[in-house]
Amino acid sequence: MLISEPTRLFGKREIESTVSARWIMALALLLLAAGWLPVTGNELLASRIFPTWLHTVCELAAVLVSLLVFASVWTASFHDRQHHTVLLGAGFMGVGLLDLAHLLSYKGMPDFITPAEPQKAIVFWLCARYLASLVLLTLALQPHARTTSRADRALMLALSLGFVLACLGLALWAPELWPRFFIEGQGLTKLKIVAEYGLILLLVPTALLLLRRGARARFNSADLASAAIISILSELCFTLYANVNDLYSLLGHLYKIAAYYFIFRAVFVVSVREPYRRLSEEIDEHRRTEQRLEYLAHHDPLTGLPNRVLLHDRIEQAMAQARRDGGKFAVVLMDLDQFKNVNDSLGHGAGDALLLAVAQRLRASLRETDTICRLGGDEFLLLFHDLREREAVLPILASLQAQLSTPVAVEGNEMRVSASFGVTFYPDDGRDLETLQRQADTAMYRAKDSGRNTFQFFDPSMHAQGMERMQLQHGLAKALEQGEFELHYQTQVELATGRRVGAEALLRWRRADGKLMPPAEFIPVAEQTGLIVPIGAWVLHEACRQAALWQNERQGRPRIAVNLSALQFRQGDIEATVQSALQASGLPPSQLELELTESILIGDPASVLATVTRLKAMGVKLAIDDFGTGYSSLAYLSRFPIDKLKIDRSFLHQLDDASQGAVIVEAIIGLARSLGLRTIAEGVETEAVAARLLQLGCQEAQGYYFARPVPASELFS
Structure with missing residues (x-):
C-alpha cells in the first residue's frame, strides 16, 4: 500500500495538464496586472521591489532547479535514460552554470574574475536563455523517443559544457567581442531588446510543437510546453522593464524559476516517478503472483476446489475435532461413471466443462462445513463433518445423486451424469488420510462393479477382494x-x-x-x-x-x-x-x-x-x-x-x-x-x-x- 500511494498522489497526466493551464493563465494575468500598478513607474519604490539580495535568492533557486534537472537524469537507471531526458539533463547542466555566472556578475556582487557589471551579467543571462531555448526546440523537433547510448550521453554533456566554457572565456577574457547590451547612463540597448524578442521567436514554435506532440511514452510534453510558454512570459518581462530592480524584472526572474520547475517536473516523471510507478506495478504483480501461487498450491486450477494439500489440513482438523468430541466423520471417494467416453467422443474441452459443472453442483448441494476436493481426473473426495452415526451420510449421498442426475448442457450437448461413491468413516475404518482414502477407493470400485450410479460402504472383506483383483x-x-x-x-x-x-x-x-x-x-x-x-x-x-x-x-x-x-x-x-x-x-x-x-x-x-x-x-x-x-x-x-x-x-x-x-x-x-x-x-x-x-x-x-x-x-x- 505504501508503494502505490505516491502514484495516487502524483495524479493523472490529464489533471497535470489542467493544472499547468491554470498556472499559465494566472501568470499571464499577473503580467497584465503589473502594467496597471503605479509602483513600476516609481524608481524609489522599484528599487525596493527587487533588491540585490532578492535577485541572488531567485537566481540561486533557478540554479538549484537546473542542477536538479541534471541530477534526476544522470542518477536514473540506464533503462530510463531516454534521449529526450538526457538532452534536457545535459543542456540544463550548462544552463545552471551560466545562471550561476550571471548571478556572480550581477551589479553589487563581488568581482567574479573581472569586475561585476551589467554588460557581463547580461551576456551570461542571454547565453543561458538561448541555451535553454535551443535545448527545448531541439527536443520538440525530434520525432521519436529512444534510449541513448553511453557515448551519446557523454557527447551531449561535453557539448553543453563546451558551450559554457566558450561563453565564459569570451565574456571574461574577450569582452570586446560581444556587442553592447547595456550602456552606462543610458540603460539597455536596442540589441538587447531584439535579443529578448529573438528568444520569444524560438520559444513560440517550440511550445506549439510540444503541444501538438501530446503525451509521449517517456516524457510529459505538456509540462515542457508549459515551460516554453512561461519562458515567453519571462522574456516579455525583460522587454518591458525600466531598470533591473523594478517589478517586471522580479516577475521575469520568478517566471524563469516557474519554467525551470515545469522542466524539472517533466524530467522527474521519467527519471523518478515513472521508475517508481513501474516498481509499484512490479511489486503489485509480484504480490499477485505470490497470491496466485499460494492459491494454486492449495486448490485445483480447473474447478477451484481444494486439492490434496488443503484436504490433508482439513482432515487433520476434522480428526482433532472428532477426538475432542468423540464424534466421527465420513470420507467419500466419488468417481464419475463413463467419464472417459465424454473425453473420447467430445474432446477434453467438453470433459473440462463437465467437470466444472459437476464441481459447481457439489458446492451447491453440500453443507458449508463439508469439504470437496478434486484428486485429479474425474475423482473427487468429499469430507462430511459431525456425523454421529453412519446412516447420517445417506441423505447427503441421495442429495448428491439427485443433483448429478439433472441433465448438463455442455457445448450444445445435453448429458446425464452419474457417479459411484465409496464411503469410509473415521475412526471406524481408519485413523489417517492415507488409510481412509485407500479404503474409500476400494469401496468405490465395489460400487463400480455393482453397476455404477450407487454407493458402497467400506467393509474389511473388500480388502481380500481388492488384493485378488x-x-x-x-x-x-x-x-x-x-x-x-x-x-x-x-x-x-x-x-x-x-x-x-x-x-x-x-x-x-x-x-x-x-x-x-x-x-x-x-x-x-x-x-x-x-x-x-x-x-x-x-x-x-x-x-x-x-x-x-x-x-x-x-x-x-x-x-x-x-x-x-x-x-x-x-x-x-x-x-x-x-x-x-x-x-x-x-x-x-x-x-x-x-x-x-x-x-x-x-x-x-x-x-x-x-x-x-x-x-x-x-x-x-x-x-x-x-x-x-x-x-x-x-x-x-x-x-x-x-x-x-x-x-x-x-x-x-x-x-x-x-x-x-x-x-x-x-x-x-x-x-x-x-x-x-x-x-x-x-x-x-x-x-x-x-x-x-x-x-x-x-x-x-x-x-x-x-x-x-x-x-x-x-x-x-
Missing part, C-alpha cells in the same frame, strides 16, 4: 508375457446343409497350475485395466495364423471370427493391428470376420464409421455381436457396412411360436433380410432350436448342439 491384474500382464493365453474354437455351421462355414476364436487363460480360468472372470479386469488392447492384438494374430495354417493343410476354408473390444477402437490402432495380422499370417482378408458390439458403433459414430469403412475396404467381413441386447437402431445399421447380425443366446431359451423370444428372433431375421445381411445365432443347444431357427430363415448357427469350443488341434479331428 490386484493379483489378477498382475497375472494378466504376466500371462501375456509368458504365453499363458490360448485360443479355443467353436464351429459355425450353415443351418440348411450342416456344413462347417467358420469358427469363432474364444480366449482362454491356462494358469501355471494347468487350470483354465473362465473368460467371465478375467475379461472384465482386462477391459478395466486396458490390458484388453495388447491381449486383443495377440488374439487377432494367433487366430489369423491358425486359420491360414488350416487352409494350408487343406482343411477347407473356414472363416475365422474374432471379437473386438470397444477399448481396442478407442485406444488401439485397430486398422494397423488387423493389417499386421493378415500380412503376418497370409490369411486372405475375406476369411476374417470381425465381431463388433453395438456399443462400439454408437460410441463415436463419425470416427467409428470411418474406421469400420476402412476395415471393410481391406476385404474383411463385419458382424454385429449380441444383436438386440444393446442400443439397436436402423440408423447405424443402414450407415455401417455390416455383413452379418449375430442373434444373442438370450433370445433362444423358449423359441416357440408363442414366446416373445421367437417374435424378437423373427424380427431380427426379417430386418437382416430387408437390409441384405446374413444372420447367425449363438448358443444353440438343441435340435429343436436349430430347426426352428432354420424355419424362421436364419442362415448360420453355433452352440453346444453342433460343437463345444475346443483347441485348434481338435477342431478337425
